[in-house]
Amino acid sequence: xxxxxxxxxFYTVLKRDLxxxxxxxxxxxxxxxxxxxxxxxxxxxxxxxPKVLQSLAPGVIWVAALLATLLSLDSMFRSxxxxxxxxxxxxxxxxxxxxxxxxxxxxxxxxxxPLLILSPLLAVLLHMPSDSIPALMTTLALGGPILSLVGAxxxxxxxxxxxxxxxxxxxxLPLYIPVLIFAANAVSNAAAGLAIAGQLYFLGALLxxxxxxxxxxxxxxxxxxxx
Amino acid sequence: xxxTNTLLTQFHMPQTNTQKPESALTVTGLTCIRDxxxxxxxxxxxxxxxxxxxIEGPNGSGKTTILRILCGLxxxxxxxxxxxxxxxEENRTDYMAAMDFIGHAHGIKKELTPLENLQVAMAxxxxxxxxxxxxxxxxxxxxxxxxxxxxxxxAGQCRRVALGRLLLSKSLLWILDEPFTAxxxxxxxxxxxxxxxxxxxxxxxxxTSHHPLALKDGMLKTINLRP
Numbered sequence: 001x002x003x004x005x006x007x008x009x010f011y012t013v014l015k016r017d018l019x020x021x022x023x024x025x026x027x028x029x030x031x032x033x034x035x036x037x038x039x040x041x042x043x044x045x046x047x048x049x050p051k052v053l054q055s056l057a058p059g060v061i062w063v064a065a066l067l068a069t070l071l072s073l074d075s076m077f078r079s080x081x082x083x084x085x086x087x088x089x090x091x092x093x094x095x096x097x098x099x100x101x102x103x104x105x106x107x108x109x110x111x112x113x114p115l116l117i118l119s120p121l122l123a124v125l126l127h128m129p130s131d132s133i134p135a136l137m138t139t140l141a142l143g144g145p146i147l148s149l150v151g152a153x154x155x156x157x158x159x160x161x162x163x164x165x166x167x168x169x170x171x172x173l174p175l176y177i178p179v180l181i182f183a184a185n186a187v188s189n190a191a192a193g194l195a196i197a198g199q200l201y202f203l204g205a206l207l208x209x210x211x212x213x214x215x216x217x218x219x220x221x222x223x224x225x226x227x
Numbered sequence: 228x229x230x231t232n233t234l235l236t237q238f239h240m241p242q243t244n245t246q247k248p249e250s251a252l253t254v255t256g257l258t259c260i261r262d263x264x265x266x267x268x269x270x271x272x273x274x275x276x277x278x279x280x281x282i283e284g285p286n287g288s289g290k291t292t293i294l295r296i297l298c299g300l301x302x303x304x305x306x307x308x309x310x311x312x313x314x315x316e317e318n319r320t321d322y323m324a325a326m327d328f329i330g331h332a333h334g335i336k337k338e339l340t341p342l343e344n345l346q347v348a349m350a351x352x353x354x355x356x357x358x359x360x361x362x363x364x365x366x367x368x369x370x371x372x373x374x375x376x377x378x379x380x381x382a383g384q385c386r387r388v389a390l391g392r393l394l395l396s397k398s399l400l401w402i403l404d405e406p407f408t409a410x411x412x413x414x415x416x417x418x419x420x421x422x423x424x425x426x427x428x429x430x431x432x433x434x435t436s437h438h439p440l441a442l443k444d445g446m447l448k449t450i451n452l453r454p
Contacts, residue, residue, distance in 0.1 A: 005353045012350035016339070023338040023376075084332025091298060092351040093323045099351075227301050 009094040013102030020079075021110040031072040032114050038064040039122045050127040057126035058136070058187035065115050065140060066147060066176055070169060072111040073151040076103060077159045077222070086159075090226060096219035104145075104152050104215065112144035128191060135190030139183035142203040149214035150175050156221035179206060250311055251275045252297070252400060252431065257306035259292055266292055267452055270306070276399065279422070279432040279442055284452030290435040291331065293452075294404050297433060298328045324353070327398040331405060333389035337378040341369055341388045344377060348392045360395065367391045368414065382409040390418055393425075401425065403434040 021028050042060050043053060080086040089099050119140055120133050128136070154172040158164030186199035257270040266289030274280050282290050295301040297308055299315045299322070308315050310322040335344050345360045358366075364373055367387040369380075377385055386409050393401055401422070407415045419440060422432050426446055434440075440447055 009350050009353065012347055016336075016343070016347050019343070020336065020338050079336075082332070083336065084330050084334035085336060086334075087298075087300060087328070087330055087332070088334040088348065088351060090300065091323055091326070091328055093320055093353045094351065 010102045017106030031068040035068040053126045057128045069147040097215035100218045101215045108148040132191035149210040152218045160225040253309040276429045288452040326400045328402045400431040
């Protein structure tokens with residue numbers, strides 16, 4: 001099989017999923033609204049004091065991003081499973097992992113990138129020092145794809161179940177903990193004026209690991225789910 | 228030149244196929260047990276180019292399960308499916324290039340147009356069709372519906388799009404689950420002549436249906452599943 005046709009398959013899946021997301025864009029807005037609303041609840045519930053909010057901000061934004069991603073994960077394979085398109089993907093001549101990678105990239109572009117773009121605005125809302133905003137965006141840029149990649153494994157495992165929502169959270173949230181620790185810690189350190197290179201290297205390493213292993217694991221999980 | 232293409236052209240020439248008897252599907256000792264209920268036991272048959280196999284049986288007798296096993300989507304409890312004398316798991320790329328499956332859920336995305344649906348199917352199958360997608364859509368009676376979302380089409384029209392996939396690909400083996408569902412009388416006749424044509428040109432068809440196929444003796448095999 002030539003590389004060109006493999007890339008063509010990847011590109012076609014990516015384009016297909018982006019078109020589908022565009023045509024059902026009301027669903028696409030939900031995670032973004034969730035992200036904004038959850039974060040804007042904190043000043044109301046905890047305290048409007050800038051000092052308190054400043055210390056909470058990195059954790060709050062990251063937990064909200066994580067939950068918003070979790071909320072959007074189920075749509076990654078659900079409709080394809082219901083209408084039989086997933087079967088056709090498994091029966092493609094191309095490796096399923098390449099098709100999965102195209103779908104995950106589309107998911108990240110549709111949910112991860114909007115969160116990345118919204119984050120500076122919400123950082124200002126929580127009185128984060130402006131020096132730490134680039135750090136926040138870097139961690140979201142590195143960590144966001146990990147959330148989509150690892151999430152895909154969980155969704156692939158639960159797609160065959162009628163009510164897989166809670167099980168999905170139980171499966172996936174523990175795997176998100178390392179990302180959350182390194183990312184939130186990097187943003188806190190940046191706010192305190194400390195070095196963050198170490199945390200970013202860890203996030204980069206986790207991304208490399210997820211990018212290489214998650215598509216293969218997802219493909220295997222999909223095969224099991226469709227049996 | 229992609230390897231699969233050369234293979235496909237080989238598969239599509241009946242002369243070469245008859246000289247090479249190994250280009251066939253062989254099934255041995257297929258047993259499937261679901262929830263302590265034996266669906267079928269010790270099922271075996273072989274299918275050569277230029278032959279069709281019709282699987283009959285009452286509802287719930289395991290017709291769809293057989294087809295899914297033949298595609299490699301479901302694993303049998305016992306037994307093997309061989310393509311060119313190799314188990315299909317070991318021969319996946321060749322088998323996927325030579326086989327096309329249309330299940331009960333036919334995998335047509337409601338949000339995409341028939342044209343876009345077939346473009347995706349072509350990239351998945353990695354084929355370069357002899358005729359244009361527009362030509363295929365006209366052939367299945369969907370002229371003028373190329374650019375409307377499939378959600379506005381009727382169930383029968385969606386099925387026609389799915390069956391159009393068979394005309395685009397150059398697969399040797401078609402595995403079809405109830406291909407005549409939702410089609411009108413004229414559509415049924417059209418699909419039937421499509422199947423008969425394919426078999427007469429050295430193709431292979433496996434289908435579940437109660438619709439009698441107008442094939443000469445020796446070209447049609449029948450399996451009847453009794454519970």
